[in-house]
Amino acid sequence: MNKLDAQRQKEIQQAEELLFAGPQALGFAKGLFQGHFVSDWVMPYPRISAEQQGELDGTLKGLRQFLDESLDPAEIDRSADIPRSVIDGLGRIGVLGMTAPKEYGGHGFSQMANCKILEEIGRRCASTSVFVNAHHSIGIRALLLFGTHEQKQRWLPKLSSGEQLGAFALTEKEAGSDAANVQMQARPSEDGSHFILNGEKRYITNAAIADVLTVMARTPVPGSDKTAVTAFLVTPDMPGFEMIEARMPKMGIRGTATGRFALRDVKVPKENILGPPGKGLKVALTVLDFGRTTFGACCTGAAKTCLQLAIEHASTRKQFNKTLGNFHLVQKKIARIAADAYAMEAMTTITASLIDRGLEDYMLETAMLKVFTTERLWECINDVFQIHGGSAYFVDRPLERMMRDARINQIGEGANEVLTSFVALVGMRGPGMEFKEIYDTMMKPTRKQGFAKAWAAGKHRLGATVRVPEIPVHSPELRGFANQLGRLIWRFNIAVNRALITYREPILDMQLVQERIANAVMDLFAATCVLSRYDAELQFAQRNGNSSTPERFAADLFLRQSFRRVRHFLAGLTDNDDKSVLATANSILGKPGD
Numbered sequence: 122m123n124k125l126d127a128q129r130q131k132e133i134q135q136a137e138e139l140l141f142a143g144p145q146a147l148g149f150a151k152g153l154f155q156g157h158f159v160s161d162w163v164m165p166y167p168r169i170s171a172e173q174q175g176e177l178d179g180t181l182k183g184l185r186q187f188l189d190e191s192l193d194p195a196e197i198d199r200s201a202d203i204p205r206s207v208i209d210g211l212g213r214i215g216v217l218g219m220t221a222p223k224e225y226g227g228h229g230f231s232q233m234a235n236c237k238i239l240e241e242i243g244r245r246c247a248s249t250s251v252f253v254n255a256h257h258s259i260g261i262r263a264l265l266l267f268g269t270h271e272q273k274q275r276w277l278p279k280l281s282s283g284e285q286l287g288a289f290a291l292t293e294k295e296a297g298s299d300a301a302n303v304q305m306q307a308r309p310s311e312d313g314s315h316f317i318l319n320g321e322k323r324y325i326t327n328a329a330i331a332d333v334l335t336v337m338a339r340t341p342v343p344g345s346d347k348t349a350v351t352a353f354l355v356t357p358d359m360p361g362f363e364m365i366e367a368r369m370p371k372m373g374i375r376g377t378a379t380g381r382f383a384l385r386d387v388k389v390p391k392e393n394i395l396g397p398p399g400k401g402l403k404v405a406l407t408v409l410d411f412g413r414t415t416f417g418a419c420c421t422g423a424a425k426t427c428l429q430l431a432i433e434h435a436s437t438r439k440q441f442n443k444t445l446g447n448f449h450l451v452q453k454k455i456a457r458i459a460a461d462a463y464a465m466e467a468m469t470t471i472t473a474s475l476i477d478r479g480l481e482d483y484m485l486e487t488a489m490l491k492v493f494t495t496e497r498l499w500e501c502i503n504d505v506f507q508i509h510g511g512s513a514y515f516v517d518r519p520l521e522r523m524m525r526d527a528r529i530n531q532i533g534e535g536a537n538e539v540l541t542s543f544v545a546l547v548g549m550r551g552p553g554m555e556f557k558e559i560y561d562t563m564m565k566p567t568r569k570q571g572f573a574k575a576w577a578a579g580k581h582r583l584g585a586t587v588r589v590p591e592i593p594v595h596s597p598e599l600r601g602f603a604n605q606l607g608r609l610i611w612r613f614n615i616a617v618n619r620a621l622i623t624y625r626e627p628i629l630d631m632q633l634v635q636e637r638i639a640n641a642v643m644d645l646f647a648a649t650c651v652l653s654r655y656d657a658e659l660q661f662a663q664r665n666g667n668s669s670t671p672e673r674f675a676a677d678l679f680l681r682q683s684f685r686r687v688r689h690f691l692a693g694l695t696d697n698d699d700k701s702v703l704a705t706a707n708s709i710l711g712k713p714g715d
């Protein structure tokens with residue numbers, strides 16, 4: 122085995138240990154890769170319980186009133202600070218401990234309910250929604266998920282009320298997208314009572330205003346010369362905690378305090394370890410699943426603002442003696458924003474419900490949600506910007522700020538390229554393992570027995586592909602869409618199998634192929650969420666004597682456009698310019714090509 126192969130094997134082994142622990146129920150996205158439609162996870166469209174809906178309505182009412190009176194997004198952007206009065210207000214309403222259990226001072230909300238809160242904040246001010254996410258979605262998440270009762274009792278009440286603030290510190294100079302490459306060291310003290318932390322973190326939201334930080338650092342694995350990442354609770358009053366830069370000046374979400382800090386021989390008691398020692402990466406990935414879900418909610422809120430701004434301008438601004446909304450090229454943009462906002466909400470709701478319903482593994486769905494909603498929001502902002510013409514460019518309007526704010530979304534909490542590749546590779550692992558088994562069996566020296574086994578395994582694998590899955594919608598009007606979706610899932614599964622058979626292990630490095638597969642499955646997931654929501658709304662309307670729903674056209678349009686995109690991505694698997702793209706890039710980068 123050469124050095125490169127050995128490194129690859131090591132990476133695969135690490136990923137296997139990290140991502141695929143033990144048997145789990147088949148999730149929705151993994152099911153799609155196998156040609157299944159695991160309808161239980163996505164249909165009927167989830168609803169917040171009546172009891173919690175009442176509480177949510179009350180909280181939303183209070184939140185809206187507070188934000189109307191006290192939140193000034195333009196001023197937050199100008200002064201690059203979120204006033205303490207806003208943070209305190211959010212704390213009073215319960216936003217900063219929304220999903221923390223009531224016994225620790227939280228609101229005990231589900232993820233679905235929490236997403237409605239974040240959508241409301243995301244509608245108005247991205248700085249504020251990112252601040253809340255950094256504190257609540259990821260800052261205190263490891264404590265909520267992995268903390269012991271004693272740790273929760275000690276830390277959570279003040280963090281839930283906002284009296285104290287939290288942050289999540291993973292990123293370092295050498296550990297950006299490559300999160301596993303954390304270099305911060307945590308050495309155990311001789312008496313075993315504490316760990317001594319050394320290293321630097323950068324780009325950490327809330328670092329300078331946080332009272333408690335979840336910090337990822339590398340600890341020795343007992344009995345070996347290896348190290349593994351462990352999660353620690355660190356407080357800035359610990360001697361050796363040094364804030365290098367409290368607020369790194371930046372382009373967007375300027376109200377958030379993004380900082381750099383160093384830990385120099387900081388003694389952290391062993392009681393501050395969160396989760397099992399050496400399992401910090403698993404802790405971090407699970408925490409980010411939650412962050413990505415509320416990311417979806419914030420983007421949904423911002424997309425709804427885009428729609429509102431587009432409608433207002435297109436209905437009032439006149440050129441050529443007509444309001445802009447009369448021009449088809451303007452209408453096209455507005456229709457697309459409406460369709461995307463509808464889909465973003467549906468996808469966020471269903472992803473949050475997977476967490477609430479206890480699906481063990483939702484990392485594919487949260488990754489898809491994050492990529493899909495952040496890319497769609499960027500398009501929405503671009504479209505509404507264009508509709509507003511020159512006026513959008515000036516700082517007295519919200520659009521230039523919204524555009525600056527939105528740009529981080531495609532980079533933070535997992536760059537979209539990294540997540541796109543992740544979705545394809547993790548999704549393909551299931552069918553890929555089966556093909557590997559077939560191949561390995563065929564290569565067995567006792568070929569007769571090998572062939573018989575391979576034949577059985579092959580029949581099982583391909584058997585899944587011959588059936589078009591049934592999509593169980595209730596509304597007869599949606600049967601046509603449901604049938605189209607079923608056929609596309611079937612075609613997707615065939616395309617995945619074909620790619621695995623054609624490329625085998627090199628597919629692990631073929632990101633252009635991975636991107637098409639990931640894009641196709643993201644649209645299949647988005648279309649499923651839209652169909653589920655649309656079906657529920659039609660059923661509700663019909664129960665109330667109406668034949669249609671207010672957002673019917675947006676849902677129709679999304680499904681049509683989404684199906685068209687899936688067909689396009691699948692066609693691109695065989696009809697593309699990949700060789701030419703890579704040859705061009707390699708020639709420019711001075712690399713040897715194939």
Ligand SMILES: Cc1cc2nc3c(=O)[nH]c(=O)nc-3n(C[C@H](O)[C@H](O)[C@H](O)COP(=O)(O)OP(=O)(O)OC[C@H]3O[C@@H](n4cnc5c(N)ncnc54)[C@H](O)[C@@H]3O)c2cc1C
Binds near residue numbers: 533534535537542
């Ligand atoms: C405003 C802001 C707030 C942040 N808040 C936090 C926080 O609270 N906590 C925290 O821990 N971190 C935080 N981050 C860090 C953020 O998560 C990282 O910036 C992000 O993970 C990307 O890492 P990087 O910037 O080092 O980019 P790099 O890893 O250097 O990547 C640069 C680009 O290269 C491409 N790329 C990288 N790897 C691959 C690949 N495998 N395949 C294809 N393309 C690839 C992508 O296009 C990527 O955007 C924040 C960052 C910013 C800017």
